[in-house]
Amino acid sequence: MAKPSKEDLKKKKTCGLCADKVTGLDYKDGSKLRRYLTEAGKIIPRRVTGSCAKHQRMVAVAVKRAREAAILPYVFD
Numbered sequence: 001m002a003k004p005s006k007e008d009l010k011k012k013k014t015c016g017l018c019a020d021k022v023t024g025l026d027y028k029d030g031s032k033l034r035r036y037l038t039e040a041g042k043i044i045p046r047r048v049t050g051s052c053a054k055h056q057r058m059v060a061v062a063v064k065r066a067r068e069a070a071i072l073p074y075v076f077d
Contacts, residue, residue, distance in 0.1 A: 013050025017058075025058045027065035030072055036063065041076045 017025075027033070036044050036059045043063055046056045066072040
């Protein structure tokens with residue numbers, strides 16, 4: 001088996017929200033926001049999801065608003 005090159009290891013992730021041309025994220029859409037949460041209910045960081053900075057901020061604000069509105073729980077059991 002061939003050894004992976006440095007280019008393979010540093011493969012750039014693309015922002016899924018940029019690919020879908022999302023301009024706004026609705027906090028009331030809990031199923032879409034759960035994609036950006038861990039099993040414990042924490043927001044997954046950019047380096048894992050591959051989101052750009054602009055969309056990661058939108059995700060963070062939407063998740064926090066959804067938690068406040070009791071659409072998403074603060075902690076999953």
